[in-house]
Each structure stands twice: as structure tokens, then as C-alpha cells.
Amino acid sequence: MAPAEAPPILVAIDNLTKSYRRGAQIITVLQHVCLNIRAGEFLALMGPSGSGKTTLLNLIAGIDHPDEGTLRIAGVDISRLSESELAIWRHRNVGFIFQFYNLVPVLTALENVELPLLLSELPRRERRAHAELALQLVGISDRKDHYPRQLSGGQQQRVAIARAIVTDPVIIAADEPTGDLDKVSAQEVLDLLTRLNQELGKTIIMVTHDPRAAERASRLQHLDKGVLNACAVDG
Amino acid sequence: MFKLILRNSLRHRLRTALTILGMAIAILSFGLLRTVVDAWYAGVEGAAADRLVTRNAISLIFRLPLAYLNKIKAIPGIKRVAYGYWFGGVYIDEKNFFPQFAVELHNYLDIYTEFKIPPEQRQALLKERNACVAGRKLAQRFGWRLGDIITLRGTIFPGNWELVLRAIYEGAEETTDETRFFFHWDYVNETLVKNTPAVANQVGWFISQVEDIERAPLIAGQIDDTFRNSLAETLTESEKAFQMGFVSMTKAIVMAIQVVSYVVIAIILIVLANTMAMTARERQEEHAVLKTLGFQGRHLVALIAGESVAIALMGGIVGLIAIFPAAHYFRTALGNYFRVFTVSDETLLTCLVIALIVGLLSAIFPAWRAARLSIAEGLRRIG
Numbered sequence: 001m002a003p004a005e006a007p008p009i010l011v012a013i014d015n016l017t018k019s020y021r022r023g024a025q026i027i028t029v030l031q032h033v034c035l036n037i038r039a040g041e042f043l044a045l046m047g048p049s050g051s052g053k054t055t056l057l058n059l060i061a062g063i064d065h066p067d068e069g070t071l072r073i074a075g076v077d078i079s080r081l082s083e084s085e086l087a088i089w090r091h092r093n094v095g096f097i098f099q100f101y102n103l104v105p106v107l108t109a110l111e112n113v114e115l116p117l118l119l120s121e122l123p124r125r126e127r128r129a130h131a132e133l134a135l136q137l138v139g140i141s142d143r144k145d146h147y148p149r150q151l152s153g154g155q156q157q158r159v160a161i162a163r164a165i166v167t168d169p170v171i172i173a174a175d176e177p178t179g180d181l182d183k184v185s186a187q188e189v190l191d192l193l194t195r196l197n198q199e200l201g202k203t204i205i206m207v208t209h210d211p212r213a214a215e216r217a218s219r220l221q222h223l224d225k226g227v228l229n230a231c232a233v234d235g
Numbered sequence: 236m237f238k239l240i241l242r243n244s245l246r247h248r249l250r251t252a253l254t255i256l257g258m259a260i261a262i263l264s265f266g267l268l269r270t271v272v273d274a275w276y277a278g279v280e281g282a283a284a285d286r287l288v289t290r291n292a293i294s295l296i297f298r299l300p301l302a303y304l305n306k307i308k309a310i311p312g313i314k315r316v317a318y319g320y321w322f323g324g325v326y327i328d329e330k331n332f333f334p335q336f337a338v339e340l341h342n343y344l345d346i347y348t349e350f351k352i353p354p355e356q357r358q359a360l361l362k363e364r365n366a367c368v369a370g371r372k373l374a375q376r377f378g379w380r381l382g383d384i385i386t387l388r389g390t391i392f393p394g395n396w397e398l399v400l401r402a403i404y405e406g407a408e409e410t411t412d413e414t415r416f417f418f419h420w421d422y423v424n425e426t427l428v429k430n431t432p433a434v435a436n437q438v439g440w441f442i443s444q445v446e447d448i449e450r451a452p453l454i455a456g457q458i459d460d461t462f463r464n465s466l467a468e469t470l471t472e473s474e475k476a477f478q479m480g481f482v483s484m485t486k487a488i489v490m491a492i493q494v495v496s497y498v499v500i501a502i503i504l505i506v507l508a509n510t511m512a513m514t515a516r517e518r519q520e521e522h523a524v525l526k527t528l529g530f531q532g533r534h535l536v537a538l539i540a541g542e543s544v545a546i547a548l549m550g551g552i553v554g555l556i557a558i559f560p561a562a563h564y565f566r567t568a569l570g571n572y573f574r575v576f577t578v579s580d581e582t583l584l585t586c587l588v589i590a591l592i593v594g595l596l597s598a599i600f601p602a603w604r605a606a607r608l609s610i611a612e613g614l615r616r617i618g
Contacts, residue, residue, distance in 0.1 A: 055611075058610075058611050058614070061527070063526070063527050063610040063611060063614070064609075064610065064611040083531075083532070084531055084532075087526065087529050087530070087531045088529065090527065090528075090529050091528065091529025092529075096527045096528070098524070098614075102520070102521070102524040104239070104521060104524075105246075106239070106242035106243060106245075106246055107238075107239065107242065111238070115525075115528060116528045116529060118236060119528075119529050119530065119534075163528075167529075
């Protein structure tokens with residue numbers, strides 16, 4: 001039997017450098033980072049605080065620009081895109097999960113999930129149907145009319161995950177998705193992410209401090225002072 | 236998006252309610268002040284284009300000889316001529332002020348067709364030498380009825396003048412002055428001929444109705460040419476220019492009112508701009524999240540501007556609703572000073588447009604900041 005063909009490389013990062021200016025001081029957060037991520041991978045990025053893992057995640061998610069290097073996602077060099085092109089690209093390709101859920105407090109769970117679809121040309125009825133399906137997938141459709149303040153942390157994070165997947169993105173970027181949750185809720189969220197990866201084949205890049213969360217990933221990368229532990233091109 | 240704008244605007248209910256209240260008060264004040272200015276100009280607006288006023292060229296306080304009447308009538312293009320003067324008497328007490336004119340009533344009423352008098356009242360008015368006619372609002376103010384004796388204490392023309400109310404006129408238009416009081420010039424002049432003949436047979440002004448409006452400036456020039464180099468040279472101008480002359484005397488007050496009305500708007504603009512800046516600053520993280528989801532600068536501009544305009548318009552509409560009872564109160568309380576106090580459609584529209592502009596201007600700075608917000612910078616505030 002011939003070995004199964006490896007999935008294609010979805011994220012190709014080459015020699016990526018990023019620094020920030022704080023007053024007169026320039027702080028280099030990422031130094032010559034190289035990393036390839038295959039489609040369908042569940043990658044955990046770990047490292048101490050200030051190691052640059054969130055910055056790397058932000059660059060991959062297209063919410064920040066690198067200073068140097070190239071960042072190709074599904075063949076598109078996103079480091080060359082303008083702000084508005086990048087916004088459109090993000091909307092179509094990335095679902096972002098935040099540590100503190102960041103739901104809009106004046107919108108219900110369903111409306112929060114529907115929010116990214118407002119940028120699409122879908123009619124209202126279809127938007128609603130997509131949003132309801134996403135809520136069903138994360139198992140919280142019974143709370144669709146609740147406002148964020150009426151939901152627990154774990155429930156809010158589920159809604160945030162539904163919001164991240166509603167546009168059917170290529171990549172799910174999660175920045176410490178269990179960082180603000182109790183043990184049980186954290187497990188539920190991790191189960192959900194694992195399901196999204198294994199059953200729906202979503203590529204997930206997760207920043208975490210939690211080794212138990214990292215265990216769920218199919219691959220682990222450590223960052224330290226802006227340098228990836230291995231700059232070898234993965235497979 | 237519209238739902239989000241509305242829900243956002245109601246997020247801090249107390250803050251929004253206070254801002255709406257402030258906006259409502261500002262628009263109410265602006266609308267009332269504009270109406271005061273309009274009321275100031277009501278006489279000018281009510282002036283007819285076919286009427287010319289001839290007065291002494293030196294000043295209105297100097298009179299003209301009645302003998303000018305026939306010479307003016309003889310000028311081609313003049314249809315009718317009436318004359319009269321300001322009487323300036325006191326009715327019971329000085330605080331009961333109202334405009335009183337002794338005029339040649341027959342032609343005057345034919346020229347001022349906007350004063351509607353029932354035929355039988357008009358007949359009685361013209362027949363009786365000491366008869367008088369009052370506007371509807373004036374009669375209402377003092378509770379006068381037809382047949383009442385109205386005694387005026389003369390200030391310019393000394394003595395007590397007993398007049399019988401024989402007619403009450405109504406205005407043809409809503410803006411027609413219904414607070415005027417007229418009686419026969421002859422009645423005053425007869426007394427003057429007896430007691431002070433030196434000031435008898437004189438008039439304050441002639442009012443001429445021309446046949447062709449286009450020729451009114453030419454006729455005005457002809458009237459003045461007729462009396463050039465006489466002892467009492469004349470100045471003839473359109474009724475509008477004549478009325479404008481009165482308004483010009485109080486131009487500084489009108490300007491002050493206008494300035495105050497715009498200052499009120501400037502203040503609410505600052506208040507709303509501050510509210511919106513504060514609101515946008517509080518939602519910086521949320522804006523960063525929206526941008527992460529794919530929202531662009533223009534979407535955030537629409538959200539912030541929409542919220543600002545929604546608050547401004549809500550305040551504007553509340554202010555406009557309040558303007559009608561407030562104007563009614565003004566009309567009742569200050570009816571003696573402002574013969575017409577009606578909120579015009581133009582004022583209402585201006586108020587709405589100003590509310591819209593205030594909403595848009597208030598959003599400029601916060602919207603600009605939100606549009607330029609770096610997502611990474613905004614998200615860093617969260618963690």
C-alpha cells in the first residue's frame with residue numbers, strides 16, 4: 001500500500017521579522033522566523049510571556065504586517081496586501097478566537113455569530129441559517145437569543161468559536177482560548193477545537209501557556225525571545 | 236449594521252438620554268431664536284410689492300403736507316393713495332401698548348386687502364367719524380366687542396380720544412398682523428385744525444398702490460422728483476424697504492440673537508463630539524475585534540457616524556416636538572411684542588439639517604481614530 005500523500009503546505013513563513021517601537025526604543029519581537037504549516041494541522045505555539053507567539057499568530061491571521069520576510073497563506077503573500085485587501089482576505093480566510101471571547105455585548109449570541117456575515121452578500125435569511133448552524137456545531141443553539149452577559153465564560157467562548165467558523169475560514173487562529181476558563185469549560189472548548197480539526201479538517205493555530213491544551217495539538221512549536229526553536233522547514 | 240448602530244446608541248442609556256436632552260434643548264433654543272428673528276422680519280415679509288411708502292426725506296418724524304396727495308395721485312401708474320400717521324396713544328396704561336394708526340381708511344382698506352372686514356362692519360366703520368377697527372388678536376387681548384368705546388390718551392396728539400369699535404378685521408394669511416388698530420385721520424385732523432392749526436393737514440406718510448409692479452421703482456423716483464427742492468422733500472421706497480428700515484434700527488439685537496443661536500449649536504456640538512470621542516475610546520478594543528473579523532475603516536466610520544447622527548437626530552426630533560408648545564407659550568406671553576410668532580417650515584428643516592450636521596461633525600474625530608486604529612494595538616489593550 002502506498003503511503004498517504006502529505007497535505008499541502010497552507011502557511012509558508014520565511015525569515016519573518018517583526019519589531020515594535022516603544023518611544024525611542026525598538027523592540028524586536030520576532031527574528032527571522034521560518035515555519036510551514038500544513039492544511040489540516042493543529043499547531044500549538046508555546047513560549048514564555050513576551051516570546052512573540054501572539055505576534056506570530058497575529059501576523060499569520062493578517063492583523064499585523066511583518067517588517068521583513070514573506071508570509072504565504074494558500075499561495076497568497078499576505079505581507080504585500082494593502083489594509084483593505086487584507087481586511088477582505090481576513091474575512092474570507094481567518095476565524096479568530098480571543099482569550100476574552102470579545103463578543104459584542106449589545107448583540108445576542110446569534111447576532112454575534114451573524115456579525116462577520118454582514119460583510120458578505122448573503123441575504124438575511126441565509127445569514128441567520130448559517131449562524132444557527134454554527135451555533136448548533138458548537139452545541140449552544142439553545143442559547144442563541146441570550147446576550148453575552150447572560151452566558152458563562154465557557155458558553156461565551158463557544159459563541160466566539162461559532163463566530164470564528166461561520167464564514168468557513170481556511171485557518172482558525174486561537175489566542176489562548178482557554179486562558180480565561182475553568183478546567184471543565186477549558187476541556188469543552190479544547191474538545192470542540194479538536195472536533196473542528198479532526199472532523200471538519202480545519203487548520204488550527206493556537207497560542208497557549210497551558211501544556212494540557214498543547215497536548216491536543218498535532219504539533220507543538222516553542223518560541224523564545226522571538227526565535228522559533230527550530231527553523232527547519234517542516235516537511 | 237443599522238441594528239448595531241441603534242443598540243450601540245442605547246448602550247449607555249443615561250449618557251445617551253442626557254445627550255439627547257442636551258441636543259433637544261439646543262435645537263429647541265435654536266428654533267425659538269430663529270422664530271424670534273423671523274418674527275422680527277415679519278413686517279418685511281408681509282410687505283406687498285405693489286405698495287410704495289412716501290415719507291419726509293429727512294426723517295419719518297417730520298411730516299408731509301396733505302396737499303401732496305393730489306400731486307401723487309396725478310402720477311401715471313398710481314392706482315390708489317392713502318395716508319396716515321402713527322398715533323402713539325395710551326390705552327388705560329402704558330403697558331397696554333399696541334400699534335395705532337390714524338389713516339384715511341377708505342383707500343387704506345382697499346390697498347391692504349389682507350385685512351378682511353365683513354361688509355356691514357366696513358360700512359359702519361367708514362360712516363362714523365370716530366369709528367375704529369382692531370385686529371382680531373388685539374380685540375381678543377382686551378376683550379373688546381363691536382360697539383365698545385375705546386378711549387386713547389394722546390401722547391403726540393394731546394387729549395382723550397374716544398373711539399367706537401365698529402369693525403374687527405381678520406388676517407388673510409397666517410402671517411398677517413392682527414394686532415393693529417386704525418381709525419379716521421379726519422377725526423384727529425379736525426381737532427388739530429381747531430386747537431393747533433399749525434400741525435393740522437399733515438401726514439406721516441402716503442401709501443401708494445401701483446398698477447404695475449415692474450414700474451414701481453420708476454414711479455417712486457417720479458414721486459420724489461415731483462417734490463424735489465420743496466420745503467418737504469420726499470423719500471419713496473417699496474413697503475418692504477420701508478419696513479426693513481425699521482428692522483435695520485434693531486439690527487444689532489437681531490445679530491446678537493443670531494450669534495447666540497449659533498453659539499448654542501456650537502456648545503452642543505462640543506458636548507456631542509466629547510460624548511462620541513469617549514464612546515469610541517471605550518470601544519477601541521471592540522473596534523479592533525470588528526476589524527479582525529474583516530470590518531474595514533469605512534465600516535467603523537459608518538458605525539460611529541451612524542450612532543452620532545442617530546443620537547443627534549433623536550435629540551433634534553425631541554427638540555422639534557417641544558418647539559410647538561414652546562412657541563405657543565411665547566406667542567401667548569410675548570404676543571404684545573411679536574405680532575406673528577409662527578415656527579416656519581424653513582426653521583423646522585434648518586433645525587433638522589443642523590442636528591444632522593452636528594451628528595456628522597461630532598463623529599469626525601472618533602471615526603477617524605477608529606478607522607486608523609491598528610488591530611494589534613487595539614487587541615493589546617484586551618490582554
